[in-house]
Amino acid sequence: MMEKKKSMNSETKINKDNILLSIQNASYQYSDAEEDEYALKNVSYDFEKGKVYAIRGRSGTGKTTLLSLISGLERCTEGSIVFDGKDLKDINLDYYRNHEIGIVFQSYNLLPFMTASENIILSMDASGIKIGNKKEEAIKLMKSVGLKETYANRKVLRISGGEQQRVAIARSLAYNPKMIVADEPTGNLDKQTEKEILEIFKKLAHEDGKCIIIVTHSPNVCESVDQVYDLKKVK
Ligand SMILES: Nc1ncnc2c1ncn2[C@@H]1O[C@H](COP(=O)(O)OP(=O)(O)O)[C@@H](O)[C@H]1O
Numbered sequence: 001m002m003e004k005k006k007s008m009n010s011e012t013k014i015n016k017d018n019i020l021l022s023i024q025n026a027s028y029q030y031s032d033a034e035e036d037e038y039a040l041k042n043v044s045y046d047f048e049k050g051k052v053y054a055i056r057g058r059s060g061t062g063k064t065t066l067l068s069l070i071s072g073l074e075r076c077t078e079g080s081i082v083f084d085g086k087d088l089k090d091i092n093l094d095y096y097r098n099h100e101i102g103i104v105f106q107s108y109n110l111l112p113f114m115t116a117s118e119n120i121i122l123s124m125d126a127s128g129i130k131i132g133n134k135k136e137e138a139i140k141l142m143k144s145v146g147l148k149e150t151y152a153n154r155k156v157l158r159i160s161g162g163e164q165q166r167v168a169i170a171r172s173l174a175y176n177p178k179m180i181v182a183d184e185p186t187g188n189l190d191k192q193t194e195k196e197i198l199e200i201f202k203k204l205a206h207e208d209g210k211c212i213i214i215v216t217h218s219p220n221v222c223e224s225v226d227q228v229y230d231l232k233k234v235k
């Protein structure tokens, strides 16, 4: 009897434990906004480990603002964002950004005159984590996103857009974050490459348990993720 009760409790708990990021009634006003002007108002979303999410919304609905809040670049002006049980208000946001969350951009944001592996190693160094053989680890990460070892020594400006986005994903994994946030990661890519990039994100979520949040306009992306959140314009 005791046993049964215990297992039921832990079952409900597992569900709750599975939530990595919880946005609770978050609102945001830019400092130059009118009193009743919100870039984001009363947004509440939960994000679980092991799932891929899409945030969809028309231009001006606050997608970029929401990503800045999630990635700890801005703090919400009302409500709260809770990561792994801790309110972002109460934690060191520099540490959070450099350890817990990886960011992938539409335009890749790699350093073009450095090699693919150098870009990844730069991110390892910035986070300050200890890695024995950084280059070996960078190559391992590159392989995990489908890039051949020979790409490690190639300058970023000599590889295609789709390959650059793979490098950017490998870079976002440099310090093994629990969550990856991507701002229109397939916005500059053709349909087939978009599909391949999505497969990488799905593998990271479904096999490695990461939480992936993608801001996107792409119907193809929305179709294949685990959950879509629609952001609506304030007012
Ligand atoms: N730096 C800023 N200062 C003031 N208002 C801003 C700023 N950035 C965005 N906004 C406003 O906040 C709202 C949401 O913008 P944004 O988050 O960029 O939306 P999206 O990424 O969905 O297009 C818009 O009304 C926009 O004009």
Ligand SMILES: [Mg+2]
Pocket (backbone or CB within 6 Å): 063, 064, 065
């Ligand atoms: Mg935007």
